[in-house]
Amino acid sequence: MSQVPHLKIEDLKVSIEDKEILKGLNLEIKGGEVHAIMGPNGTGKSTLSSAIMGHPKYEVTGGSITLDGEDVLEMAVDERARKGLFLAMQYPSEISGVTNADFLRSAINARMEEGKEISLMKFIREMDKKMKVLEMDEAFMHRYLNEGFSGGEKKRNEILQMSMLNPRIAIMDEIDSGLDIDALKIVSQGVNNMLSPELGVLVITHYQRLLNYIKPDFVHVMMQGRIVKSGGPELAEKLEAEGYDWIKKELGIVDETVGSEV
Incomplete structure (x- = not known):
């Protein structure tokens, strides 16, 4: 695709178990932009990322989400991923019996045109190159997905997936939680290496320290299920x-709390 990515969220309302969490949220992210969302606990930050990706627990009751003009809310979860949406999760799941290499190659092939696959040699070269940036041992390729990984290893693995899949819009939900300063620098460098006009980034975080390494163009404050203030890095x-x-x-x-973030 040559079109610059464009994610547009208008008047988004989302509920969980009949409790409204997002109450008319507006946000627009274009390729080449890094947006950061900050806010107190319980304001709906993680709800936003889950709703964008189509988590079945969250009911969208109003508003719209479009990616490059297409209605995201009409897409199944796997279709959203194939269209170029990616979520680096705060708590990645462990999947026994599926190696990192098998998982990633299958995910890459799912995004390619029907009947096409990435060659094994090209896949290995790309994965090896990107693992070196993240200072990951080659053994990670053959380990089961996140099984037995430390918190830092899981976060590096999320960024490895992001770099291999080349999404159009990447959402990072508190990827800095649980990371020491060295791991934070490595993860941030992995993200910075991917920044380009073909990628829009949304960073959800509680802390300024992450934004010292991944420099945002826009910072948004979220309270009561809405973005209530926006500015530049100086706001963070x-x-x-x-x-x-x-x-x-x-x-x-x-009272800024709207509910528990799940």
Whole structure:
């Protein structure tokens, strides 16, 4: 595809177990842009990523999500992935019996034109090159997917998947949680190596420290199921220094919590 990626979310409303979590959220991400969403616990940040990817637990009750003009909400979960949406999860699942190499090659082939597959040699070369950037041992190729991995290893594996799949829009849900500073630098470098006009990135995080390594173009503050304030990197710095109280006072927000993030 030559078209610059374009994810557009308009007036999105999402509920879980009849409790409304997102209450009219608007967000637009284009290729070459890095957006960061910050906010207190329980404001719907992880709900947003799950809704974009089509998690069945979350019911979209209003609004729209489009990718390159196509209706994402009409797509099955696997179709969303094939169209170029990718989610690096905070808590990746372990899958016994499926090696990293087999999983990734199958995922790449699923995104290719019908009847085409990536050659084994090209796949091995690409995977080897990208594992070196993430300082991952070759043994990872043959280990079962995330089984027995440490938290840091799982996060590196998510970024490896992202780099191999070449998504159009990548969502990273708190990939910095549980990482020490060295692992954070390595994971961030892996992400930075992928930044291009063909990729739009959404980073969901609680902490400024991640944004010291993955530099955002736009920072959004989420409260009460909506984006209530947007700005540049300086907004994240102010949040780190002063917390969220000044925003709540500025906007007259009494209670920012909308529900538990699942």
